[in-house]
Amino acid sequence: MIFITPIYASLIAILFVALSANVIVGRRRQRISMGHGGHDDLMKAMRAHGNCAEYAPFALLLLLMAEWQGAAHWYLHLLGLSLLVGRVLHAYGFGRARPILILRQIGMLLTFAAILLAALTNLALAL
Template identity: 60%
Template structure:
């Protein structure tokens, strides 16, 4: 049974909805209904949102499998914190104007760490 991963999934879902609201706001400001209208603010909002959509589900799936295989709760929480911190830092760093490049970079390092450590843990636990 999953008891830890849903917490991180819920928190990342809240981040995702917030990023979605930023896209909607940028669309309204730029009066762009479809596409990006070559609006730089909208493009940035869309890519920030898309980046979360591209990485978070895969990481959460791996973390859920680690938890389902009976990994210690400390490991599951560590993985959840890695992906949550990574996604928050990336969204903030990339979404700012100008970008806070170091936060964007740290966010991606944490995201990749969550994915790679989760993948390794899944292999170890499954074998």
């Protein structure tokens, strides 16, 4: 039975909806139905949302496969927390009026670490 991946998938889904809402609010504020209309704040909101959409599903799929293959629960939590914290830090650091570069960098490092470690774990368990 799968118990751990749904926790992180649900938390990241909540983050994704919050990032989506941020884009919607920005578009309503600027009265833009498509694109960013040259507004930097809207472009940043769209990219923070897009970046989450680009990385999170792939990482969650790898986490799920590792769980299916019987990876240790503590290790799955480590991967899931790394992904979640990475996505939150990246979104927060990127979405600010004045981006916080170190938070973006740490966020991407944690995200890449989760993806790479989950990929290597899946290979090791599959072989």
